[in-house]
Amino acid sequence: MNVHLQEDLSKHTLRADDGIAKGADLLKVENISLSFGGVKAITDISFDIKKGEIRAIIGPNGAGKTSMLNVINGFYFPQQGTITFRGEKRRRARASETARDGIARTFQNIALFKGMSTLDNIMTGRITLQKRSLLWHALWKGPAEREEIEHREAVERIIDFLEIEHIRKTPVGRLPYGLQKRVELGRALAADPALLLLDEPMAGMNLEEKADMSRFILDVNQQYGTTIALIEHDMGVVMDLSDRVVVLDYGKKIGDGTPDEVRNNPDVIDAYLGVPH
Amino acid sequence: MFYRTAGQFKTSYSADQALFPVRQDAVLLIVILAFAWIIFPLTASEFTFQTLLIPILIYSLAALGLNILTGYAGQLSLGTGAFMGVGAYACYKMVTLMPWMNPIVAILLSGVFSAGIGVVFGIPSLRIKGFYLAIATLAAQFFLVWLFEKWAWLYNYNASGAIQVPNLDMFGVYVAGPQATSFTQYYVVLAIVSLLTWVCINLTRGRPGRTWKATRDMDIAAELIGIDLMRSKLTAFAVSSYIVGVAGALFVFMWRGAAEPNLFDIPLSFRILFIAIIGGLGSVLGNYLGAILIVGLPVVLGIVPEALGLEITSATVEHLNVMIVGGLIIFFLIIEPHGLAQLWRLIREKLIIWPFPH
Amino acid sequence: MLSEIFVEPFADMVAAPDFLMQVLWEGLVSGILYALIALGFVLIYRSSRIFNFAQGIMVVFAALTLVGLHEAGVPAWVSVVLTLGVMFVLAVVVERVVLRPLVGQPDIILFMATIGITLFLIGFGEIIFGGENKVMITQELGIPTDSVVFEPFGGLLILEQKDITAAGIAALLVIGLLLFLNKTRMGRAIRALGDDHQAAMSVGISLQTIWVLVWFIAGIIALVTGIAWGARAGVSFALEVIAYKALPVLMLGGLESISGAIVGGLMIGMLEKLFEIYWGQPLLGGNTETWFAFMLALVVLLFRPQGLFGERIIERV
Known part of the structure; x- marks a missing residue:
């Protein structure tokens, strides 16, 4: 990534620059429990995400990782526990409001808008930043057009960054899997998130695609300064990318620390090797 | 060859976002507009105005309104006819209560009423999806038509239970009612x-x-990316119902001249839905293509047997017509489920590279 | 005003229990027919994800064919058999010409196609049978037309024998369908299809066969409803509206629930009659049956989006 782009990005990364010092708590999850009709998905989990870090959430299948992500971005509301984001305790809110507060995410099963082009999909990421009313848009000329162009410029920078210029106007349904994942990352980035949640960003990718994606994630973290929490199954990738790792198993937290600490944690080794409890 | 786009480059985002980034599209549009604004009105007969030009425009507009809701926002509605009725009755009440009101202003305002009612009946969409919502919109359809019939205030207590468009003038020219000419009404409809x-x-x-x-x-x-679904759906209902309501006001004031409640019954809703779907959901152009087909077909079918010298009663022609429209709907759905607009896109792509195969 | 809404209707009900029973009986007869038609919808929806809007016109078409054949000199019961044959041919044609080429298209496209079928059948029916009203061949089919009189609570309750017959036949058909769906291999395949296409395929019955079958069942239902409703109201294209009445039943009971269709149908039949007689006619100018069921379903769904019988859905990403 070149220097010129970096300047542009920092100019537009409004919400990442929110007065919270690098290394301070951006998000705190305390004593969260979540259940569906009596089935416990998450039991009494606490951890934090510090500003500027890449935080991984790992664990075997069914450990409650995606549920945890869904709780963080407000899709599920936990029965117990609190979530504090940027110093403010989360009240029960619609999921759309969490996104407006600056939490963006990607999905385990790609959730792009199939009827739209790559460009339009990424533009939807900026919907929360577009303020002009319906009436201005009905007229188009003037404020609405200026707003559209301003956001188009921001989106074009993301398109450049993700190296997807050639598919700008292609309907996303026609793209191969790896590119769809990249477009989805673009859509999340377009929202200028303070916290970016990635749900298995590399699932189903080949080695080359994984390398590309890892590079994008690191670049986003370093150049935009965006805090990232990610779920990933590929241990090699997780250990290389992340600053700290939290390990879940059967909805409980069994480990938390740097990649090295987690790797040597006996509980974690048991969980992965399937030692009976 | 005529549609080749090579050599047309965009140097700014605003140029790229322009309505017709390809020059030939703009030329084509100018030709169509010239026909619509100058050539048709100067050459059309009364028959052409009344059976083709005016209804095609009004039906296109109604389908466009429905398309916003169903094609763009994905909320299937079967109540379009009733919302056209709301527009028509609102317009009728306004011009009879306030005769000094400019008729065009009244028509444009009548959409506000249908938009309001559209939002009310759109509230279930926040909880109900798909076909369940479609059935819910039928509640609006049946309830509103019932209301048009039972609420005598709406039709000024006429003994007939119908609304009759009075003569309305604007700057000394009649634009609605028995005295208005098709020529004037065509221009009013076209402008709106x-x-x-x-x-x-x-x-x-x-x-x-x-x-x-x-x-x-x-x-x-x-x-999850921050779209307020409630707002998104309700604005779609509002915008859609507004346009449908205006189309309903035009339907009665610029074309039919009078209306009974059952005019807005479910066959009208379906007619608009056909136009939108055959034209192409999620397309603006498609509504026009669909309306040309659905409005034009009966006219053509009415002329053909005469031209061939066949003796067919008008009732039979009408029945044949319904049957053929039904068959055509199935036929078009099979050959191109995305509608005539998609067919045009494919033809255009072919034209751009013509005469080369790739 | 409040008393007119909340007190008087109930006072009337208590004051004349025989009349109330009469109203409920009429509602019940309609309700059984709604349930039957709703069942036709559910079967087609479960097996092919098609929301079959042509169900209404199939009722008209079946009734017209029956009466038309009889008018042409065919004995009544032979006409019934021939009409069933026509409905079978219709099922085959629909499957071949419409469904097969449209496999895998979005729901709304298939739904539109059934509206196309509706229009086609309207035009076709009018050309062949003419648009004028006809009288159902009730007597020729041996359906009694007298009435049975009861005197509950010292009052008067009149049950038309043709209504009893209609209710009886419809109930038998519903029971027959339930047996077919639960006890036969084919029936189980249809039910399995609603839950899981793969599982149904593994039963070893082709999808095409199932589609023809469910459309044929819908045709049988259409004929029975056509006879029953035609005996009450005459045979005309206005009969089509009875199919619309099955739609709120589907909303309440769920598009895929067989028991929901039955319970919902009976409920709506009786409630809309009650509302019309005790509230609609005195307070609203009558004819509320056109919309009452829809509004009822709408209000219920606002509070229970999963319908009366559906399970709560947990959304996932």
Whole structure:
């Protein structure tokens, strides 16, 4: 990534620059429990995400990782526990409001808008930043057009960054899997998130695609300064990318620390090797 | 060869976002507009005005309104006819209560009433999806038509239970009612339809359009990227019902001249839905193509047997017509489920590279 | 005003229990027919994800064919058999010409196609049978037309024998369908299809066969409803509206629930009659049956989006 782009990005990364010092708590999850009709998905989990870090959430299948992500971005509301984001305790809110507060995410099963082009999909990421009313848009000329162009410029920078210029106007349904994942990352980035949640960003990718994606994630973290929490199954990738790792198993937290600490944690080794409890 | 786009480069985003980035499209549009604004009105007969030009424009507008809701925002509605009725009755009440009101202003305002009622009946869409919602819109359809019949105030207590368009003039020219000429009415309809089409194009190419399409394509993902689904759906209901309401007012005031409640019954709703779907959901152009087909077909079918010297009663022609429209709907759905607009896109792509095969 | 809404209707009900029973009986007869038609919808929806809007016109078409054949000199019961044959041919044609080429298209496209079928059948029916009203061949089919009189609570309750017959036949058909769906291999395949296409395929019955079958069942249902409703109201294209009445039943009971269709149908039949007689006619100018069921379903769904019988859905991403 070149220097010129970096300047542009920092100019537009409004919400990442929110007065919270690098290394301070951006998000705190305390004593969260979540259940569906009596089935416990998450039991009494606490951890934090510090500003500027890449935080991984790992664990075997069914450990409650995606549920945890869904709780963080407000899709599920936990029965117990609190979530504090940027110093403010989360009240029960619609999921759309969490996104407006600056939490963006990607999905385990790609959730792009199939009827739209790559460009339009990424533009939807900026919907929360577009303020002009319906009436201005009905007229188009003037404020609405200026707003559209301003956001188009921001989106074009993301398109450049993700190296997807050639598919700008292609309907996303026609793209191969790896590119769809990249477009989805673009859509999340377009929202200028303070916290970016990635749900298995590399699932189903080949080695080359994984390398590309890892590079994008690191670049986003370093150049935009965006805090990232990610779920990933590929241990090699997780250990290389992340600053700290939290390990879940059967909805409980069994480990938390740097990649090295987690790797040597006996509980974690048991969980992965399937030692009976 | 005539449609080749090579050599046309965009140097700014605003140029790239222009309505017709390809020069030939703009030329084609100018030709069509010239026909619509100058050549048709100067050459059309009374028959052409009344059976083709005016109804095609009005039906296109109604379908465009429905398309905003169903094609763009993904909320299937079967109540379009009733919302046209709301527009028509609102317009009737306004011009009879306030005879000094400019008729065009009255027509444009009548959409406000249908928009309000559209929002009310759109509230279930926040909890109900798909066919369940479609059935819910039938509640509006049946309830409103019942209301048009039972609420005598709406039709000024006429003994007939119908509304009759009075003579309305604007700057000394009659624009509605028995005294108005088709020529004038055509221009009024054309002006309003052009204006609202332009508005719809603007709305659908910017943020509102993306918000609706995101809601349509995957509502959960839309919500999680920060789209307020309630707002998105209700604005779609409002904009759609507004346009449908204006189309309803035009339908009665600029074309039919009078209306009974059952005019707005379910066959009208379906007619508009056919036009939108055969034309192409999620397309502005498609509504016009669909309306030309659905309105034009009966006219053609009415002329053909005469031209061939066949003796067929008009009732039979009408029945044949219904049957053929039904068959055509199935035929078009099979050959191109995305409608005539998609067919045009494919032809255009072919034209751009013609005469080379690739 | 409040008393007119909340007190008087109930006072009337208590004051004349025989009349109330009469109203409920009429509602019940309609309700059984709604349930039957709703069942036709559910079967087609479960097996092919098609929301079959042509169900209404199939009722008209079946009734017209029956009466038309009889008018042409065919004995009544032979006409019934021939009409069933026609409905079978219709099922085959629909499957071949419409469904097969449209496999895998979005729901709304398939739904539109059934509206196309509706229009086609309207035009076709009018050309062949003419648009004028006809009288159902009730007596020729041996359906009694007298009435049975009861005197509950010292009052008067009149049950038309043709209504009893209609209710009886419809109930038998519903029971027959339930047996077919639960006890036969084919029936189980249809039910399995609603839950899981793969599982149904593994039963070893082709999808095409199932589609023809469910459309044929819908045709049988259409004929029975056509006879029953035609005996009450005459045979005309206005009969089509009875199919619309099955739609709120589907909303309440769920598009895929067989028991929901039955319970919902009976409920709506009786409630809309009650509302019309005790509230609609005195307070609203009558004819509320056109919309009452829809509004009821709408209000219920606002509070229970999963319908009366559906399970709560947990959304996932």
